[in-house]
Amino acid sequence: MLFLRRLFVTFAVLVLALGSQASANPMLLIDTDSGAVLFEQEAGAAWHPASLTKLMTAFVAFQAISEGRVGLDTPVIISKRAFNQAPSKSGLKVDSALSMQDALYVMLVKSANDVAVAIAETVGGSEKAFVAEMNNTATKLGMTNTHYVNANGLHNDGQVTSARDLAVLSLYIRQLYPQYLPIFETEAVTLGKANLESNNDLLTHFAGTTGMKTGYVCASGLNIVATAQRNGRSLMAVVLGGVSARERGEMTAELFLRGFSGALGGTGKTILQVANTAGAAADMRPLICGKQAKAYVAEREAAYPIGLKGQPSYLTDEVKGRVYAATNLGQLRDVPLPRPRPGYARIQASTPVAAVAIEQPANLGAIVPRPRPRP
Template sequence: MLLLRRLVLAFALAVLALASPAWANPMLLLDTDTGAVLYEEDAGAPWHPASLTKLMTAFVAFQAIAEGRVALDTPVTISQHAWNQAPSKSGLKVGSALSMQDALYVMLVKSANDVAVAIAETVGGSEKTFVDEMNATAIKLGLTNTHYVNANGLHQEAQVTSARDLAVLALYIRQLYPQYLPIFATEAVKLGKANLETNNDLLTHFAGTTGMKTGFVCASGLNIVATAERNGRSLMAVVLGGSSARERGEMTAELFLRGFSGALPGTGKSILQVANVAGAPADMRSLLCGKQAKAYVAEREAAYPLGLKGKPSYLTDEIEGRIYSATDLGQLRDVPLPRPRPGYAGVQGLSPVADIAAQPAANLGAIVPRPRPRP
């Protein structure tokens, strides 16, 4: 009887998937050890990155630390320009400072827009100079559909990327700067009396999740780059354009489960063989933040109900999140900000990701996991 109920549930979910309306929802799943793409849908389509921009902000900061331009104990001060950024924010006042290490935690866990700009100003001398370095780095990494206008991901029409480019960037972070991966796996940062929590629900509700970053602006929908490890395998998922945090999290967990179980046959491509597509990025503002929002979200809920009240869910694990304590250094006076060396060295050691192109894609089986009911 239990088997029959499971078969009925699997059939019902398959029908829902077939009945889903045609919308852009770029998705990508790959093996992080080989770069083999297990699944991709519109992975090369241009898309607004939102706070996934902060993956590149972090990468450039990691690069600056490696080159000795700044250090983990370099003060990062909240300027008036940084404080003026729209939420999400740290809550720090103008003139307050964090160490670079603490600033990276607050930026990546809380997705604090003010701290992202403060890091950019500390590393580059100005946000504009830092963004120039972000774009130069994107070119060197082969992110051909990526362009940045700011350091935090607040919406700009020209701020664009793709699921493919985000996956390549995330692979570079993992391979070149593994010492910083605990930041991406952190659930909350304590800063004074504030508890700055992540929006990545997989960290506390999907066993094996190891990071990385979420993002949202009205134009992009809800985005995520996530990594997970189970039974000796490491996978990376990118989901863009979710209509809610529930949908984003459930879709990401489903991709992981299908990948770990062998339900996805693989595409025969490495991540570097996924082609980017030219064109303008999708704009979801009218669907998520305009007059159509209520009807659109209801449509998405009907088509993909996992995680709704009374429905099955993939996010049923209860995991104690990693907590990090940051220190507000207070108002610093007469502390000179470091300035970039002329002609920064750029990205070094590109071979780890480049070697992925030579790896064969996995050929997997067809076991489809079923979500568990919520308690």
């Protein structure tokens, strides 16, 4: 019992008293069936999405497929511009091609920046045109704190979103395009001799995990949108600004465990009732990659030691990851890219992403299941 009390104190310190303005991690936990918000912290604050951008890149590609602008077998060619993107990358050479289906797997599992640009060029004719469609779609979905500058999430000060907006987008993906959910559940993609692995540790160490995407740049810290299902109940967590993969994964797993156990009774809001807030996105670069990083990481580890050596962990399940085999179609030259067509999918900003359900106020004093020691 003493251990459990200490564990709650650790969580309370993490949620309520983490130092500087930039370290106030946006976090969100929702019921994916009802849209009820079980827990939120700074969920409407502007934040740099990093590779969570690729959730929208995928959404616009899914939309284009549904409209017949491209197909799952459409070749996605790695242009010189795509090839020159910074890592993480697929390892493909200039003019190499994947099918659209394989490209979506490589982009979402490996978080390949070159493939994200290649998909954008294939669907939109150019990345610039595709990004315009991304922003138009964000507006239609009611993502009022979101703006995109590129298709892959490499850092740009103007590339912003919020935990709230990411949850809305992810719910739309799940509701409108469920046929693509296996992509988000995939832990690794084989491409020739390469094994391209996901950075989502929950896929192999938290039973019931069903996706979705991670992201990281210095300015954002480590981000994740994750979904999990247990005992017929499905939850979605958004955690932004982590200092390590360990912290990001453990915090996400703890949110899930609290939600599944009933420890979080709810906020009385649905996701569409969570308000975005004005202001510039926090810049985590000095704390994650700058001179303050060593001290900041030490502070965060002291506040949240779960998963460190000798400490208990929530990520102790052994789950066999789903593997997908992609095929390099070889180097294709002088293959015309499809021209962009006018008009986008008919998505109304007011379309509910989930039925409205009002829950009881959150009970943050309830105790989560005890984490197990790591082997």
